[in-house]
Amino acid sequence: MEFQIKCHLGYEISGPASFLFNVAVAQNSFQRIITEHLEVAGGESCREILIGAQRYHRLTAQRGAVELNYEAVVDATHELLGDPSRIQVPLFEQIPAEAMVFIYPSRFCQSDLLARLAKREFKQDESGFYRVTRICNWIFERVEYLRGTTTPTTSAFDTATQLAGVCRDFAHLAIAFCRSLGIPARFVSAYAYGLNPADFHAYIEAFLGGRWILFDPTRLAPQSSFVRIGQGRDAADTSFATIFGGAVMNKMELSMEPRTGRQNSPEYTTAPISNYPSTAQSE
């Protein structure tokens, strides 16, 4: 399905500042970029670099205003993975090297601190897919989606008891629970259709049955509309803008629309799907 994506960011610079933007959509066999345009005003030497399969844009600025305009038309597809009752948690000894780092605790996903809670709440025997689904349902039912209740330093350990937050908090808690149970899990930043207000989205991928399978504990947007920007251990790895120096954001406008002429609209699903290639890739 094709989507028109727009992202407009603006900053006021009070002194030398370096930016690392991560807003361009990733390129892989499930995401075909049909057209794309990225333009930056106000800085020097914008340069694209790849870290893993993620596309970053680097920029330095001395003073004044910096504006980034990104537009893309993307054809996003995904793969339906078949019988959910057969999608298993990998045996620890069969987790491939590239998935191993996603089993360790990270800044915002303290799986080491949540191990007892995870084991207590999710001890039932079931397939890996059903287990992660149950983790996401548990979070959806207990955690209230409330803007303004959390900060950029809020972590899964906080959310497990404070029970309020936004998509990144939902994702962090789901990831932490997965890792506590021996399931590699990672954070995905994405564009998604229908968020109100429009914003970057965050969801998770769990490594089950040899694939990175997509889960979204927020249920705020249809999964078939997810267009990946990047993935990492948690939000610390996947910020849309990492900045060193004096800069204040004064503009953030996003939009995402299905392309005209296409009939079917994005859909919610409870079936196992993946939009990440199965070939082993390093982090």
Place this chain on the structure above:
Amino acid sequence: MEFQIKCHLGYEISGPASFLFNVAVAQNSFQRIITEHLEVAGGESCREILIGAQRYHRLTAQRGAVELNYEAVVDATHELLGDPSRIQVPLFEQIPAEAMVFIYPSRFCQSDLLARLAKREFKQDESGFYRVTRICNWIFERVEYLRGTTTPTTSAFDTATQLAGVCRDFAHLAIAFCRSLGIPARFVSAYAYGLNPADFHAYIEAFLGGRWILFDPTRLAPQSSFVRIGQGRDAADTSFATIFGGAVMNKMELSMEPRTGRQNSPEYTTAPISNYPSTAQSE
């Protein structure tokens, strides 16, 4: 310089358990393995896997006792990097892809929470090497080396105020301060000569002047004796044993000795040295 290393670990297994050992020394141009022997009793199918340049040994066990014996003779060298006043913090836009992930906050190194403290304490203008040296001196002077005051969940944020800990706590705080200041920094697990009692050691590497330079805020062992096992974002990535299932450690004996016949003994230095190759390597 050549060292004889021995590592003996023992576990009692109460149910099915999977082990991921990371005790074998890394192989690179600064570390030549002369002889090596790894033997495991009590489990099944011990298999070596590489994650990045790190060597892991995987094992499953159903019950009873598991014992790991590792012995190696290693020739460890390092490179002296020249004038410390010229070893600079990299410009943010020049940090290579493989070092970028080491600038993000991690589970035990919350550089996001320590940014004001780091900027206040280390604001002086100086070369990158002197700046990291000053960070390590600050920690050495303020943090008391005290076994039993911290736990596996203690983080840099705790140590910054609690001011007591062991080598991993010293390393976590140094890493967090570096990252707060825009310096990529990572955690290294190693064998080191002269620790009393013998134990695994932890020190840090900061990415300065295009190289991973070695720093040790504990001053507990001569740097020329460090033999790398592995490196990662923090202790979460570099545990000598990651275990899923029911196992209790009942034995841990390490020893490290310079090889007989060699005259010079390991030495402390305040000069910039590296024992990690300069070629770009993924995490």
Place this chain on the structure above:
Amino acid sequence: MEFQIKCHLGYEISGPASFLFNVAVAQNSFQRIITEHLEVAGGESCREILIGAQRYHRLTAQRGAVELNYEAVVDATHELLGDPSRIQVPLFEQIPAEAMVFIYPSRFCQSDLLARLAKREFKQDESGFYRVTRICNWIFERVEYLRGTTTPTTSAFDTATQLAGVCRDFAHLAIAFCRSLGIPARFVSAYAYGLNPADFHAYIEAFLGGRWILFDPTRLAPQSSFVRIGQGRDAADTSFATIFGGAVMNKMELSMEPRTGRQNSPEYTTAPISNYPSTAQSE
């Protein structure tokens, strides 16, 4: 019922140290002290002071050993409070002044952080007595009683997710939940019969229906054997020994026995009981 209580504490003093012991049993209409003897060796000028109704013994020492021996025979009774379905949570505007401070969050009972969790888990409409009973059952079922998993700095916020601890951790979490729901609750330190190994015990009192009612989420000892030492907002207020200066504890022996010749043994109950007088008393 009469109990013979013994408490023997020993310390090694490395420099001038001041002690504030809180080991003598409280005196009120439910606890009659039949005989009592407190003896201190090694310090200067042991003096009893009263803070509220709590009995403290103060002592200073310069060096060497300090030993405290306390023995008492106490007749402990309690009051059965009648129909549990009628014991209500006080309306906020009817909480008496002396109970108000026990509604605020405290060092180890962060009721402000646990409000959503408390409201989610205990939202059912029921009498105050049943509500606090349900809180204690929730804790008993979820939190594992495990020595060595927590430290003196562990708080209710930790225990809510880490789900392991000892009697003080159980009490802190129960208190925090009560306060989150508008129920004044406090921490009681006590001697209790049958603990293995013998130790000081901690339980809680909730202010319901105009009385301080006794609850013990650990179920480790029969309530009719509880002999109160003191009460406070949490463990910070009720330590058996607060010490300033250089002292290391090297002995702690407690014992508690029903007095010979008495037939009935201490009993567990799920009925509402109180062993604190109903007259208003300041904190």
Place this chain on the structure above:
Amino acid sequence: MEFQIKCHLGYEISGPASFLFNVAVAQNSFQRIITEHLEVAGGESCREILIGAQRYHRLTAQRGAVELNYEAVVDATHELLGDPSRIQVPLFEQIPAEAMVFIYPSRFCQSDLLARLAKREFKQDESGFYRVTRICNWIFERVEYLRGTTTPTTSAFDTATQLAGVCRDFAHLAIAFCRSLGIPARFVSAYAYGLNPADFHAYIEAFLGGRWILFDPTRLAPQSSFVRIGQGRDAADTSFATIFGGAVMNKMELSMEPRTGRQNSPEYTTAPISNYPSTAQSE
């Protein structure tokens, strides 16, 4: 010196709500209330209660708007306490009962976690007054006064490393350091002249030389203008409004002016002063 104080608070009530206001000025020998008027619109049965020497106003409301208007003219004085070099930290064994609770850690003042830092930073031998002055200077120099960087759950442990906050954060950290060093210290909520924007103020009192001496690490308002509302272990005890139920504040207007016709204006001082009577009072 006489001050005209006004306080206007407004709330929107979405369901039954109970309020406990603590906005009326305390009455003691240093604060003479010349005229006073408190009026509440929209609730039921506003009633004054005393907890310790603090004046609370209780109120319940079912729906609609609640408004509180408080006006007072107060003559505030204080006592100059003489030679600062003679104002000593009390020996632990001489701390009176009513000051003892202010030596324990509390919700927002985790003196147990900050003990090493306090001992390291403030180890110099000096009088108690100079020591607490140095604590306040340390905080003033390191912690940035920045609205919006902290939340109602921020504690001294956070501020010690995050180094930003508002008056309550400054006070919490000062209190925690004092207690770590064996000095009883407490939180005072007050009206103060010259705050911009007008707001409730928070400062601390340390118990030194037998008196509660006033310190303000923020230096934001002249101490001679402080008019006490109440005091407690920390902000948890001294909120201007504790609310159970559904209420949202939509108005808060404060003002404080020296009364016309008086010549001298409020003054800053670095001398030891107290505005709390020396007679023992319970918490």
